[in-house]
Amino acid sequence: MTRSVRTELLKLRTIRLPLGLLATAAGLTALVTILGAATGGGGHGGRHMAAPPLNTAAGLQAMLTRTGFGMLMAAVLGVTVVRGEFRHGTATATYLATPDRVRVLIAKAMAAAGAGLTFGLVAAGLSTGISLTFVAAKGYQVALAWGTIARFGAGAILGSGLLAAVGVSLGALFRSQIAAIVTVFAWALVVEQIIGGLFDAAQPYLPYTAATTMAGATLGGGTSPLPFAAAAALVAGVAALVSAAAARTTVQADVS
Numbered sequence: 001m002t003r004s005v006r007t008e009l010l011k012l013r014t015i016r017l018p019l020g021l022l023a024t025a026a027g028l029t030a031l032v033t034i035l036g037a038a039t040g041g042g043g044h045g046g047r048h049m050a051a052p053p054l055n056t057a058a059g060l061q062a063m064l065t066r067t068g069f070g071m072l073m074a075a076v077l078g079v080t081v082v083r084g085e086f087r088h089g090t091a092t093a094t095y096l097a098t099p100d101r102v103r104v105l106i107a108k109a110m111a112a113a114g115a116g117l118t119f120g121l122v123a124a125g126l127s128t129g130i131s132l133t134f135v136a137a138k139g140y141q142v143a144l145a146w147g148t149i150a151r152f153g154a155g156a157i158l159g160s161g162l163l164a165a166v167g168v169s170l171g172a173l174f175r176s177q178i179a180a181i182v183t184v185f186a187w188a189l190v191v192e193q194i195i196g197g198l199f200d201a202a203q204p205y206l207p208y209t210a211a212t213t214m215a216g217a218t219l220g221g222g223t224s225p226l227p228f229a230a231a232a233a234l235v236a237g238v239a240a241l242v243s244a245a246a247a248r249t250t251v252q253a254d255v256s
Contacts, residue, residue, distance in 0.1 A: 004103060008081070008111030017084065018077055022119060025073035029123045030130060033066045037134035054131070055140035063131040064149060065216040067156040068188075070123025071208070074116035074160040075184045078167020081112045083177035102247050109168040109243065116164025120157035124215070128153060148216075151228075155214035158232060163211050165239040172246035196220065204231070207238045 012018050037054060052059035082105075128149060135142060142149075167184060174180040188208040196203040200221035203209055209217075213225035214232060226234065 120160030
């Protein structure tokens with residue numbers, strides 16, 4: 001298995017798409033954080049409500065947790081790890097080298113999760129660096145404990161890795177890369193927003209929302225997020241569940 005994971009990581013290092021997705025994640029994260037910090041807050045936890053200024057704990061938290069685009073791009077990376085092989089005609093060689101397709105899927109999920117950690121690290125680094133720069137420029141005191149800030153960053157990193165694994169499972173389940181990527185964005189930005197808006201109690205159990213709460217995002221309606229470990233287990237469970245479905249259906253289908 002270790003050899004298979006190393007092979008998948010080598011593939012990621014030899015193509016330009018991961019760097020393009022990482023640059024996109026970095027650019028969007030920087031943009032939304034700068035816009036929010038420059039106006040003293042902006043949306044709270046990614047939701048369209050006025051946020052307190054940066055000299056308050058709530059206002060600073062709203063800026064530090066603008067790492068959602070990094071997580072989304074990590075999920076897209078996971079999709080391309082699987083579907084890219086079919087687009088470029090390298091899937092046959094991969095399965096000839098490792099005939100156990102489930103093993104290949106697991107190796108891809110592990111490699112994508114490892115690469116996804118980088119997306120979270122970059123997003124957390126940018127949102128934290130930009131936010132603290134604005135705090136210093138305005139002469140404010142840092143309103144959150146450094147341990148809390150570090151926990152938000154760790155949550156963004158781990159959440160991105162887990163969502164990259166979810167992306168791999170979706171890429172394996174869908175035969176179309178475009179359909180899988182559209183599903184990632186539609187689920188995170190539309191479906192979860194609708195479900196969460198209608199049913200406050202369901203918010204903590206939605207996978208993308210759970211990942212963002214790991215990074216410190218707050219929920220509407222006064223709903224409490226899942227504990228860090230429970231949220232991580234939920235997202236990992238979603239990845240495992242979708243992967244199991246893909247392993248019984250699409251993964252075993254004809255490569256051509």
